[in-house]
Amino acid sequence: MTRWGMVADLERCVGCQTCTASCKHTNATPPSVQWRKVLDLEVGAYPDVKRVFVPVGCMHCEDPPCMHVCPSTATRQRADGIVTIDYDLCIGCAYCAVACPYQARYKVNGPTFAYGGRAGMKNEARREDPARLGVAQKCTFCSDRVDYGLANGLTPGIDHEASPACVNSCIAGALHFGDLKDPDSNVSRLLDTHQTFRMHAELGTEPGFHYIWKRKNNAGIDDEVEAPSLFSTGIGNVGGAAPWLQQHWDWRAAGNFIGGGTGSGLLAAIAVASFYAPLSFLYVLLALAFVGAGLFLVWLETGRPWRAPLNVFFNPQTSWMSRESMVAGLLFPLAFVAGWFGTGPLLSVAALVAMGFLYCQARLLKASKGIPAWRTPAIVRLIMTSGLCEGTGLLVAVGFLAPPVYAGLTTVLAVLLVLRLRSWRTYRKSLNGTAPDEALRVIKTMSLPFGLFGHLLPIILIASGYLFVGAAPVVGALAGICALAAGWWMKYMLVTKASYNQGYAINHTPERGAGGGGAGGKPGWGMAS
């Protein structure tokens, strides 16, 4: 068995970006797309500060979250460990991009050229590849060179014709490529003779990219080293190492979670309400309209919308996006029939499917390993309870329901609000130490208005409806609107404002010749309190 991997020697790297440039040439990537790049990190504080250059890119993980989430099976893993993208399958949903904790994936929707304009320079025109537009792209470990080399009896990592361009170009001898499974390979020997780490190893993706930070001593034994202080030394965002706000999923993606949550919550509320009195078919249509609108919005965000409706179903084995789509496919006819015939039991089944849809959405976020504010398990309950609050709130607000139905639903809403608030608190707590400073800052600023206007106020309104029965419909509607709006706002904020990515970190600063080498740093993490 072969496992291709890369080793970056941080002691040698000087941050010259020759690998970055060389990768851009070999792979003809457009402006601002850098499958390989080198970060410029600082760790520590003046005057005890270290500056470190860290090559990053796709880590070709053994357990790649990008592949698991991919709904189209465009992202795959070869037997030799290289993670690939089939541009002809990819729908450009960018789910892989938010699932990657190494920010390795890019998506470019239209042709872009170095000097702008509608046509590129000759070299750009010569290398233009329309297949790459609207789909995910990333480092391939120059697999075409590797394959060419193997087919011609060459050794990747040793023979330049068979090696990745970045490795070939490295002027400091910092980048190495080879078979990690072969104990005699160049990279295995380096790993044997040096102390190394892998970035974000705690996330369990088993990256195939190792960083050398120190030579082992003569006996081949690791020296005592200072424990990495991963959460205490990050500084600033210069050098592009600190987490930044992901740009792959915007308000349209948020719209899917809003529409999906509200629609499926509404279906559940309808099912509950229909135990008391039959509701108009229009309510079911409204619920489906919300779900449909959400899906429509997120479809607008796909880079390849015409292949998306089919290819999105290709990976139900592991992708929550495929599953969400499949459940949606079941939900629409089922709910329609249930609503049309007004059958309570069928409606309950539809509501259960809607809950399944809502659960898929929640898990969809949780599987986004690249976004700390999403990947926490606590997000599942938050998304679920919020969907129910939104749906119930909407029904209360627009339902004009008979008093017993109304009273029952407002009570349910009050209970759901309490549950959502508790979910929020659990969610917030879960982020301590697991999300970057900027995400925490956003979440922190959300807490008070979310609690106050999204929970306390509607609960007070509901309570006042009990006391002042005459005003109940009005205050109830207001409470419903509050519950609904708060849910929408919360999701909008989580998807578009709190969605800072993982950023980059090093477990150790490297030694530099006869000195240095110590605790690492994680820029953008651990400074907020």
Next chain:
Amino acid sequence: MSKKDPQARRDVPTYCYQCVSGPDLLTVGVEDGVATEVQPNFDSAAVHPAAGKVCVKAYGLVQKTYNPHRIKTPMKRTNPKKGPNEDPGFVPVSWDEALDLVADNLNECRAKGLKDESGYPRVAASFGGGGTPTSYMGTFPAFLGAWGPIDAGFGSGQGVKCYHSEHLYGEFWHRAFTVAPDTPLCEYVLSFGSNVEASGGVCGVSRHADARARGMKRVQLEPHLSITGACSAEWVPIRPKSDPAFLMAMIHVLLHERKWEELDLDFIKHRTSSPYLLGKFGYYMRDPETRKPLIWDANTDKPVPFDTPGAEPVLEAPFLVEHGIEEGADGKEWEHVNERCQTAWEKLVEHTKPYSPLWASQICDVPVKTIRRIALEYLEHARVGETIEIEGRILPLRPVAITLGKTVNNGWGGFDCCWARTLLACLIGGLEVPGGTLGTTVRLNRPATSRQASVKPSRDGFMDYPMNPTDKENWVSRPDVRNANRTLIPLVANSPWSQALGPTHIAWMLQNDTPENWPEPTLPDVWFVYRTNPVISFWDTDSIADTVSRFPFTVCFAYTADETNHMADILLPECTDLESLQLIRIGGTKYFEQYWDHQGFALRQPIVETQGEARDFTWIATELAKRTGLLEAYNNAINRGAAGVRLTSDVVDCSLDEGTEHSVEEIWDAVCRAASVEMSDGKNQDGLDYYREHGLKTIPYERLNWYLYPELEDQGLRFEMPYQEGLYRIGKQLANRLHESGISWWDAQLDEYEPLPVWQDLAALWERALEENFDIDINDFPFWLVTSRSMQYAWGGNADIQMIREVASNIAGHGGVIMNTGRAAELGIGQGDLVEIASPLNTTRGRAILRQGVRPDTLVMIGQFDHWATPLAKTFDVPSMNKLTPMLLDLTDSTGSGADLVRATIRVVEKAP
């Protein structure tokens, strides 16, 4: 996955010499006639010190070729008014018309006389990038050679942005136009602001990476944590421009805190002037008969001429010289009888006594124990007494070196640093020996191709140096070029490089302000500009722009619009890097870490079709020669070697017929054949076709040639260290000459001609100069503003390449002004805030980049981006310190150099969004 050959295309070998640390050998992939990809030239791995790897700048060449902003036809100015705010109104013209216009102006100059009424050449030329344009200008040097006197003294950064003190004093003391550690053997490097990981090229980077992996320790002393600081074992955030104090304190530790036996006393006694006896007037005590400096011989216990066979020099004792002579300035002599003398060594010991680590600590803002520790580490790593065999010869092994960076190495204090660095090498016997501090090329001494061959004995037992004369008969009293290099700077010699190494800012300064008793400034009638952009790359750029706009006829070889050619009369688009033909020398020893085990030649060749109407530089040169009636002289210059190789040879004659016009290919085929002949003693005559296919041809180069020590040992010579008797005398003579001419405005510079450097408070010097010239309170400018090189841009002239901009953006600092995070917080400045940086001269704006790795009293602006005409670059909105740095005589040292720093203040204009 496809199994197709990813390299199914033509890979054409060529070179990149965009920066002084080149050339890099590369191949360019061509698909369907289009250049698409740069790769290392793997075939050169065996001969290239960095295995044929290529610097990031070379990857910009593909975009450079197809850049839509290129000027692709000759252009003529239609707006007679010139200035930054004037639209030049360039209109396309034919090559015939453009060349005729240039030739008409040149012919007019020739008709009026090659020199003007002030005695200055009517034709001037400015080239940038530390001489690298020569590798791109084909046979243009032959045209200039055929023309006659040229003023190459209008600098575009030379003297203030180079390693100026090192260039001059380095050549003087050890034939070291540039200095590098013997990195493959070195184990300990003290780097004072030297930024080898940014500016040392692929050889520097790869060698230092190998050295680190070997366990070499490098300590970086610099106000900010540069790329090189990042790659060093230790960073010492020293106060700007205080480096001489640190170095002096190191000398103090070695001389006053350690036993001298720990030093290399053998080297000190036999390879330096330490044992030379001094008279009371500060000159060597000389033997009355031979006029040779005296040493005290332990064997005979009496003074003997320094080169007496078998003499054992004594460094310290009471010396009573019965009869001796001191030779002062201008032939003045003193005869001494029974004179008590000191040796130069004793003088040195006495001189350095006050310069203790405690003293330096205050100046440098570095703890005493750090200074002392570093001095001792330096001594410990020197391995005094050890030897190594290099190609059969036993040589001292001293694996320690000191390197000096820009700003440390120019302007006031540069002399002190170079002297101290060279002396520290001498004290442990580490100058020009394996592992130690090496010079790597000569530019002022001759021949340029061999440091060893340039070593000729002086009468005092040192290497003779081609000083510009200061004696009454021979002093160049009337400057022959506008920067007066030969008049004011004896050390700058008189090689083809000397003008560019003179006080190049004086050529600009004196255009506006003529000092007393100095020829009236004149503008050159014709100014050629190539690969340089002084309007943004020198200091006080507003003033430079003003001067340039007054030049009557400027011819710019133009790739895109830029700030200097905005004021041009004619733009000539030459074929760029991947479009034109030229053969250059590679290998041997060149700048910095470019010392090879091979030497030979590499070809740059047209790889793709020329874009637009651009023309090969050689074609342009030939046309100009033809149109100015200089074809024969031009061909003659080529035959004599102006294209890099002498075509006439005793072995095989490759020379061109001087009466005929030759095509570009004919010329370079002859040069290629001559190169092959030179390398093979005539056995091989491979011409252009061979080089087109293979890209290069080399022969072995002896590693012994990396070291100058063997040559000195063979000739029995000494390094002129520590005592500067010669410079002292020259300074006195120069003072006499200038004063005789009524010139007193160079007096401060004359004070620098000291036998041993006396500490001067450099910070105070800067503060005083700024206060006096600008009527400001220096406390209003609390920061030192410095600059730093970046590998992506250094020397590249590539600010308009999008990909370079993109990848450079990954490195902090390219987008604004770097300042200390804590200090910024005190001032209410946040990351990315728009700030205004003001010096006493001017203001500029940019984004604040907050970093921990910079002193709280220092601001850093990387590179020099202040473009307003260059496409793409003018959109960067990045501050440049060039606009803020004044050109002041007060801040010009005796070599005519200034240091790239100024005092500044900073304030927020607009908070970051």
